[in-house]
Amino acid sequence: MDVKSVKLKINNIDVTVPEGTTILEAARTVNIDIPTLCFLKDTNEIGACRMCVVEVKGARTLQAACVYPVSEGMEVLTNTKAVRESRKVTLELILSNHEKKCLSCVRSQNCELQKMAIDLGIDDIRFEGENPHYTVDNKSASIVRDQNKCILCRRCVSVCKNVQTVSVIDAVGRGINTVVGCAFEKSLSDTPCINCGQCIIVCPVGALREKDDTDRVWEAISDPTKHVVVQTAPAVRVALGEEFGMPIGTRVTGKMVTALKLMGFDGVFDTDTAADFTIMEEGTELLQRLESGENLPLITSCSPGWVKFCEHNFPDFLDNLSTAKSPHEMFGALMKSYYAKKMGLKSEDIFVVSVMPCTAKKFEAARPELAGNGVADVDAVVTTREIAKMIKQAGVDFINLPDSEFDAPFGEASGAAVIFGATGGVMEAALRTVADILSGEDLQAIDYTQVRGTEGIKEATIEIAGKKVRIAVASGMANARKLLESVRSGEKQYEFIEIMGCPGGCVNGGGQPIVDAKTHMNIDVAKTRAAAIYDEDKAMTFRKSHKNPIINKIYEEFLGEPCGPLSHKLLHTHYTERANY
Amino acid sequence: MVENNTIPFNGTPEQHEKLMAAIEKYKGTKGALIPVLHEAQEIYGYLPIEVQKTIAEGINVPLSEIYGVVTFYTQFVTQPKGEYRFAVCLGTACYVKGAGAIIDRIKERIGVEVGTCSADGKCSLDATRCIGACGLAPVLTVNDDVYGKLTLDDVDAILDKYLK
Numbered sequence: 001m002d003v004k005s006v007k008l009k010i011n012n013i014d015v016t017v018p019e020g021t022t023i024l025e026a027a028r029t030v031n032i033d034i035p036t037l038c039f040l041k042d043t044n045e046i047g048a049c050r051m052c053v054v055e056v057k058g059a060r061t062l063q064a065a066c067v068y069p070v071s072e073g074m075e076v077l078t079n080t081k082a083v084r085e086s087r088k089v090t091l092e093l094i095l096s097n098h099e100k101k102c103l104s105c106v107r108s109q110n111c112e113l114q115k116m117a118i119d120l121g122i123d124d125i126r127f128e129g130e131n132p133h134y135t136v137d138n139k140s141a142s143i144v145r146d147q148n149k150c151i152l153c154r155r156c157v158s159v160c161k162n163v164q165t166v167s168v169i170d171a172v173g174r175g176i177n178t179v180v181g182c183a184f185e186k187s188l189s190d191t192p193c194i195n196c197g198q199c200i201i202v203c204p205v206g207a208l209r210e211k212d213d214t215d216r217v218w219e220a221i222s223d224p225t226k227h228v229v230v231q232t233a234p235a236v237r238v239a240l241g242e243e244f245g246m247p248i249g250t251r252v253t254g255k256m257v258t259a260l261k262l263m264g265f266d267g268v269f270d271t272d273t274a275a276d277f278t279i280m281e282e283g284t285e286l287l288q289r290l291e292s293g294e295n296l297p298l299i300t301s302c303s304p305g306w307v308k309f310c311e312h313n314f315p316d317f318l319d320n321l322s323t324a325k326s327p328h329e330m331f332g333a334l335m336k337s338y339y340a341k342k343m344g345l346k347s348e349d350i351f352v353v354s355v356m357p358c359t360a361k362k363f364e365a366a367r368p369e370l371a372g373n374g375v376a377d378v379d380a381v382v383t384t385r386e387i388a389k390m391i392k393q394a395g396v397d398f399i400n401l402p403d404s405e406f407d408a409p410f411g412e413a414s415g416a417a418v419i420f421g422a423t424g425g426v427m428e429a430a431l432r433t434v435a436d437i438l439s440g441e442d443l444q445a446i447d448y449t450q451v452r453g454t455e456g457i458k459e460a461t462i463e464i465a466g467k468k469v470r471i472a473v474a475s476g477m478a479n480a481r482k483l484l485e486s487v488r489s490g491e492k493q494y495e496f497i498e499i500m501g502c503p504g505g506c507v508n509g510g511g512q513p514i515v516d517a518k519t520h521m522n523i524d525v526a527k528t529r530a531a532a533i534y535d536e537d538k539a540m541t542f543r544k545s546h547k548n549p550i551i552n553k554i555y556e557e558f559l560g561e562p563c564g565p566l567s568h569k570l571l572h573t574h575y576t577e578r579a580n581y
Numbered sequence: 582m583v584e585n586n587t588i589p590f591n592g593t594p595e596q597h598e599k600l601m602a603a604i605e606k607y608k609g610t611k612g613a614l615i616p617v618l619h620e621a622q623e624i625y626g627y628l629p630i631e632v633q634k635t636i637a638e639g640i641n642v643p644l645s646e647i648y649g650v651v652t653f654y655t656q657f658v659t660q661p662k663g664e665y666r667f668a669v670c671l672g673t674a675c676y677v678k679g680a681g682a683i684i685d686r687i688k689e690r691i692g693v694e695v696g697t698c699s700a701d702g703k704c705s706l707d708a709t710r711c712i713g714a715c716g717l718a719p720v721l722t723v724n725d726d727v728y729g730k731l732t733l734d735d736v737d738a739i740l741d742k743y744l745k
Binding site: 167168170173174183184581 | 655
């Protein structure tokens with residue numbers, strides 16, 4: 001179907017765009033910036049904040065450019081006196097009720113409200129608002145909600161409700177008393193919140209942030225009795241550079257390792273090594289279930305956001321979840337057993353830090369299911385943003401650092417482990433190993449492109465050694481819900497499903513660097529970071545988990561075999577149903 | 582925002598049955614939430630979390646959204662009403678005739694905030710919009726009784742009657 005073109009004039013410049021384009025998008029095609037606050041492409045397009053008002057010839061009042069579709073012959077003015085005055089008063093009114101503690105705000109210099117105040121030249125705020133003081137909700141292990149900084153843009157509400165179908169926050173109350181909150185003023189920790197942190201990465205201001213664990217990590221580093229090891233997830237290395245001004249999709253693996261070593265960690269390791277263990281365990285599990293026919297489809301369980309979503313909404317699928325722990329948890333368990341033994345350390349003296357693109361990992365690390373003999377596998381989880389902050393605190397000149405290698409023994413990893421960071425990656429990694437085992441060959445065709453890409457749901461039927469395996473991949477909880485409902489109803493059948501909590505997978509996790517709304521209009525962030533992940537995979541010596549020599553060594557020396565008794569004790573777990581509210 | 586009450590929920594099986602019937606009636610139709618909330622409030626007198634949760638599950642609307650709607654419209658209440666429902670009109674006429682002081686006095690005497698109910702379930706207090714009795718301003722109603730042209734002394738006498 002052909003889309004009709006529409007001709008219009010914006011600030012007397014001729015513009016031709018497809019029908020259905022908004023004034024905001026049309027203006028951007030001719031380099032005219034219209035300020036926005038509540039707008040976030042594909043997530044929140046509600047015209048609520050009125051920052052994007054423009055004059056449309058013939059219209060009685062100013063119109064919101066972010067939701068106003070263009071029409072033939074339309075004449076738009078974006079920079080008149082009326083427009084400038086309206087935007088300024090609107091912004092002043094928003095600021096009148098905003099807690100302006102910018103110097104101590106986690107979002108200072110990365111705040112869309114602050115930037116707008118600068119761009120619009122606000123030099124004085126004429127209005128003094130009510131400024132009520134709200135209690136900060138910091139009971140969640142992952143997410144802090146500070147209503148004092150909220151500008152009621154509703155991006156978080158929209159992402160939670162529409163993208164994730166978790167729906168634990170909404171606008172509560174009316175008029176001046178409106179707040180974004182949970183039902184009955186509950187803490188996020190008392191709701192079915194899955195801790196994904198998508199609300200954080202869409203927040204234009206500092207109203208949502210992760211629970212800060214950096215102090216705990218510094219404390220451990222300065223404690224001489226602690227042996228502090230750090231591991232980094234695959235998605236971190238393709239995003240951390242953004243925190244230092246590097247372009248989206250820059251790979252900074254080597255610089256990151258150098259920085260962590262300079263900060264004083266006793267061991268700098270790669271979560272990817274543990275991801276190879278996850279594949280060995282989960283791949284074996286898949287083979288066993290294919291053989292027995294029990295608990296199919298096997299569903300991945302690396303994503304703690306997804307796991308909690310499953311506990312709340314799909315408890316009937318809990319037996320389908322892989323019992324293999326997520327990679328960073330396996331890493332922690334191996335640190336406190338194998339590594340402790342090797343280094344002659346007591347497990348309680350080892351402090352395991354995980355650097356994750358994820359806020360839900362904070363909640364996961366505190367799960368009682370994930371503590372062997374009462375000692376947590378992982379002691380602290382910090383996000384990509386938090387580790388960037390720590391690198392800055394340490395006075396490390398990140399951009400100019402030379403590269404270094406991860407420490408042995410958890411330094412070598414396969415390309416299969418690297419792609420865990422993108423949607424479809426865990427599936428592809430597992431297939432690379434399972435296909436080799438089933439065929440008894442060292443297969444060369446290992447790029448399962450059917451499961452790549454950022455579409456919300458991907459399906460394929462793959463033939464492995466004459467066996468047909470039906471697979472599906474979903475990222476983002478709305479997609480997962482849709483997929484599982486079709487499985488529940490019997491409409492669809494699969495043998496293997498990968499689910500990741502965040503849309504696009506971990507590269508777009510709630511702990512990743514925050515990208516503003518304007519950049520989101522031009523760049524598919526998840527796709528760009530994922531491309532870097534697949535580049536990293538290609539550059540690896542070993543691209544299949546079972547070819548990683550370290551994995552084989554540790555199985556030989558210590559664990560025995562995948563899904564064997566010791567593996568089961570250390571590397572597997574089980575989850576349980578949770579009530580909603 | 583009114584603090585949520587601590588009075589335990591006392592729904593009966595009959596009330597639950599009626600609520601489920603209301604949910605069944607509107608389930609699957611567009612815009613089911615508001616009519617279900619109306620019927621639920623008719624059944625229980627207010628909309629506590631227990632009722633809202635049942636509705637959330639029944640019509641498949643998130644609890645946070647239901648709570649958002651309930652707190653948006655003043656006609657929906659999350660607090661039970663007392664055996665004696667004190668309601669002071671804060672319409673313009675009553676307000677200029679001193680209804681503000683009257684409501685403060687009642688608050689003080691019965692020890693509840695506006696929009697809440699005492700812990701023993703005896704007294705609740707509401708501020709209403711204009712009830713159309715401006716000639717009697719300022720006006721207080723207690724259940725179906727109307728008291729007009731009030732002074733603070735009158736209020737004390739009325740309260741004594743109910744609180745004895």
